Amino acid sequence: MNSWESRADEYSFYGFTDLPSVAQRGAVVLTHGEGPYIFDTHGRQYLDGNSGLWNMVAGFDHPGLTEAAKAQYDRFPGYHAFFGRMSDQTVMLSEKLIEVSPFERGKVFYTNSGSEANDTLVKMLWFLAGSEGQPQRRKIITRWNSYHGVTAVSASMTGKPYNSVFGLPLPGFIQVGSPHYWRMGHEGESEEQFVQRLARELEATIIKEGPDTIAGFFAEPVIGAGGVIPAPKGYFQAVQAVLQRYGIPLVADEVITGFGRTGNLWGCQTYEFVPDAIISSKALTAGYFPMGAVILGPDLTDRLQAAAEAIEEFPHGFTASGHPVGCAIALKAIDLVVNEGLLENVRRLTPKFEAGLEYLSQNPNIGEWRGKGLMGALEAVQDKATKTPFPGNLSVSERIANTCTDHGLICRPLGQSIVLCPPFICTEAHLDEMFGKLEEALKKVFAEVA
Structure with missing residues (x-):
C-alpha cells in the first residue's frame, strides 16, 4: 500500500479516467519532464503525444517560461x-x-x-x-x-x-x-x-x-x-x-x-x-x-x-x-x-504529421484519419466499408492507448478514436518515434479484437 500507485488510488478521486484501466494497471505517477518527454516514479520515459492536455506546447522544461x-x-x-x-x-x-x-x-x-x-x-x-x-x-x-x-x-x-x-x-x-x-x-x-x-x-x-x-x-x-x-x-x-x-x-x-x-x-x-x-x-x-x-x-x-x-x-x-x-x-x-519559431515549426512538421496519419489509416481497421496542423485523429472501425465501429465493451481505443503507454508513448482515446497533438517543439525524429510506437500498438490490439 506504500507504492505511488496505491497512494494515488487511496487519496485521489479521478476525473475523466477509465476506472477499469486504473484498477487493473494503476495510475501513472509522474515526476518531471524533459522536452516533449515525461518521466514516472519508476524512471520510465514517455513521449507525450498529447502535449499534456493539448497545452504543453513548449514541452515540459522550457527555460524561458x-x-x-x-x-x-x-x-x-x-x-x-x-x-x-x-x-x-x-x-x-x-x-x-x-x-x-x-x-x-x-x-x-x-x-x-x-x-x-x-x-x-x-x-x-x-x-x-x-x-x-x-x-x-x-x-x-x-x-x-x-x-x-x-x-x-x-x-x-x-x-x-x-x-x-x-x-x-x-x-x-x-x-x-x-x-x-x-x-x-x-x-x-x-x-x-x-x-x-x-x-x-x-x-x-x-x-x-x-x-x-x-x-x-x-x-x-x-x-x-x-x-x-x-x-x-x-x-x-x-x-x-x-x-x-x-x-x-x-x-x-x-x-x-x-x-x-x-x-x-x-x-x-x-x-x-x-x-x-x-x-x-x-x-x-x-x-x-x-x-x-x-x-x-x-x-x-x-x-x-x-x-x-x-x-x-x-x-x-x-x-x-x-x-x-x-x-x-x-x-x-x-x-x-x-x-521564436514555434509556429514555424508547426507549419514545417504538419506535412510529415499528416503523412504519418495517412499511412496508418491504411490499416483495415482505421476508417478515417483527420486533422489540421499538429492535431489529428485515427478512428477505429470493425468494418471499414460500412464504417461500423467496434462494440463499446471491447474498449478498443483505451486498449490502444494503454498499449502505447506500455511502449513509452502517451496518446489519448476519445470514443473510437486515438488522438495525437504533439508539442510544438517536436522534431521529425519525435514524430517518427510517435508513429512507430502507435503502429505497433494498432497491430497488436487489432490482432486481438478484429
Whole structure:
C-alpha cells in the first residue's frame, strides 16, 4: 500500500479516467519532464503525444517560461484584477492579445480556465441581452459532440451525452449537427451539400426556437475533445451568414486551436472567418499556469462597456483573474510562438504529421484519419466499408492507448478514436518515434479484437 500507485488510488478521486484501466494497471505517477518527454516514479520515459492536455506546447522544461515565472514571483507574486487595480503584466498581456488577435480593437477579461472563460462569456451575453431590453435572449447554441468545459454552464454547452449524469444540460442550451462529414454526411452527399444542409438545419433551429431568444452560437474551429473534427470547407462562412441574418454573435472557442495548433495563430484564421469573440486558454500560457481569457471584438466590446457603465460595474470575476505570474508567462509563451519559431515549426512538421496519419489509416481497421496542423485523429472501425465501429465493451481505443503507454508513448482515446497533438517543439525524429510506437500498438490490439 506504500507504492505511488496505491497512494494515488487511496487519496485521489479521478476525473475523466477509465476506472477499469486504473484498477487493473494503476495510475501513472509522474515526476518531471524533459522536452516533449515525461518521466514516472519508476524512471520510465514517455513521449507525450498529447502535449499534456493539448497545452504543453513548449514541452515540459522550457527555460524561458520557467525564468519568466521565477522573475515575476520575485517581483510581484500575486494579485487580482478587481476594483480598477491590476498588475502591469496584466495590462501588457491585454495589449498583446488584442494586437495578435484578428480584431482591429477590443478588450480582454481573464479567468482561470477555458471552462470559466466560456461560462463568463455566456454571462456576458445574458447581461448584454438584459441591458438592451431583450431579457428573453438566453439560449445558447453549440454543436453535438463539441466540448466547451465542465462548469454547469460550459458543460451544458458541451454536446456530450455523459453530462446527463449531472442532470445537464440546463434549459436553454441547444445542440445542432456536428460538422463531421465522414460520419454524418448522407450517402451521395458532397461535402459542399453537407455544409449547406448544416446551415439550413441551423437556420431552422433558430426559427423554431425564436431568433429573439438566441444569445449566441459557440463553436470550436476544430472540434477537439470530440475527436479532432476539422470544419469542412466553407462551413464557417455558411454558418456565419445565417447567424448574421438574425443578429446572433459567433464565438470561436479557441481553447485548443489558439496560438498555433492549426498552423496559424488562431483557428479562425485557418478557416478564414472573423468571430465576434474568442475564448482562449491552454497554449495561452503553454500550460505553465492555469489561465483563460475572453477576447472581445469591437462590437461586443462597445455594447458590454455601455451595459456595464449603465449599472456602474460588471459584477463578475475571479480572485486570480489576470494573475501577474500567469500574465508574465503568457507574454513569454506568445513570444515563443510568434517570434521564436514555434509556429514555424508547426507549419514545417504538419506535412510529415499528416503523412504519418495517412499511412496508418491504411490499416483495415482505421476508417478515417483527420486533422489540421499538429492535431489529428485515427478512428477505429470493425468494418471499414460500412464504417461500423467496434462494440463499446471491447474498449478498443483505451486498449490502444494503454498499449502505447506500455511502449513509452502517451496518446489519448476519445470514443473510437486515438488522438495525437504533439508539442510544438517536436522534431521529425519525435514524430517518427510517435508513429512507430502507435503502429505497433494498432497491430497488436487489432490482432486481438478484429
